[in-house]
Amino acid sequence: MRLSQYFLPLLKETPKEAQIASHRLMLRAGMVQQSSAGIYSWLPLGKRVLDKIENIVREEQNRAGALEILMPTIQPAELWQESGRYDDYGAEMLRIVDRHDRNMLYGPTNEEQITDIFRAHVRSYKALPLNMYHIQWKFRDEVRPRFGIMRGREFLMKDAYSFDLDGDKARAAYNRMFVSYLKTFARMGLTAIPMEADTGPIGGDMSHEFIILAETGESGVFFHKDWMNINLDADIDYNTDLQPFVDKFTSLYARADDMHDPENCPVPSDDLMSLRGIEIGHIFYFGTKYSETMGATVSGPDGKPVPVHMGSYGIGVSRLVGGIIEASHDDKGIIWPDAVAPFGVAIINLKPGDAICDAQADQLYQQFDNAGLEPLLDDRNDRPGAKMASMDLIGIPWQIVVGPRGMEHNMVELKRRKTGETAEMSPDSAVTKILNG
């Protein structure tokens, strides 16, 4: 992409409403524009990041055996009346009446919808296990939206729903999602710690919030210090028993403040980390709550009808954009992890119109483009300082500066955004270095 042909409305000054880093930087970097309280338009740069995150989530869900579907944003009230949640949900549910006077709602989640799909088509236990997910916009009419995209009213979420014959098999489904979440977040450059969460009326130990560490996190988190050294690189075969792997992770203490009791904490205070975090995912098993009320049963091996055991697994896709920024930025701007960066490399042509600089910048652009690295070429006629500050702000992982001074002896400057390190080298060396990570 050439910057001269792009839409990147950068702000030099911070809009006063933005208090936390991610909100401030997303506005300044021209990623989003607020439409109304807690509702945002995604501009080209923001949309690119959102798509990157969404695709990582999608790939890992598919890898774990979940099947992608797409359910509607607008749902009929009848389904929610069946489950009893139409009355329970309260004012956070946005209710809509259509022209025929039918009660509809903008979905805050999709348990009812998926259960309706399941019960319409699945009759036998032989069709199990089944796990289906979608990535869809949701709406919760928060009393007080805040922190920009992090706690908006409209948000993009991945939610998966598993169906199994009994609780043991449901645990296997739960474990697959547990593991896939660790892998998903690791791919985004995040350390996400699964924390025991309240299981509500179901009880048991099958609910975890996945929380990333960030100073501005909304909840306090407490965990064993060994969490900081855990290696997630293990290659996972989802067809094997994942319990030992899950046990390895859940054996270490980790709880958010609502579940943490300082009086009865098993971790000695010297080993206990107390930091802040942002919830980016939540998985839980809820048994037959919806299958019983909504009649989602299958014939078991003995021919008798059995309500299926379900679990649901959410990832806040749009929230992750803000979460990653909270976890990765400095006073100059965003520092995107490579996997979610909107562009892989920025080429700064310091002197557009100069034949040599133009030719070199174009050549680099072609090389990176061919390599699938999604280069962004700054070909605007602007001050050098302004260009560099822009690229720092939008956080492109690599920057290559092509200028007349360097080109006199065939050198460009390569900068790594994360470390701030710069080095002069030949254009070819720069390409090699970037392509090799």
Place this chain on the structure above:
RNA sequence: CGGAGCGUAGCGCAGCCUGGUAGCGCACUAUACUGGGGGUGUAGGGGUCGUGGGUUCAAAUCCCGCCGCUCCGACCA
């Protein structure tokens, strides 16, 4: 939903108290110089002062209503 604020040019703000020609910085347009970390000069464009009503000879300014947005708290992916 309790408490507290704020709405004046695209963004950040002053002006309001004490009513009398709507301002500043950045951004934008043109132009010249400049050019390796957010340059300088010159000349420009852009505002029904959130909105409706009231008071007044006169309202951005005073009074009342409404709308929108933000912050703290309670609540939440």
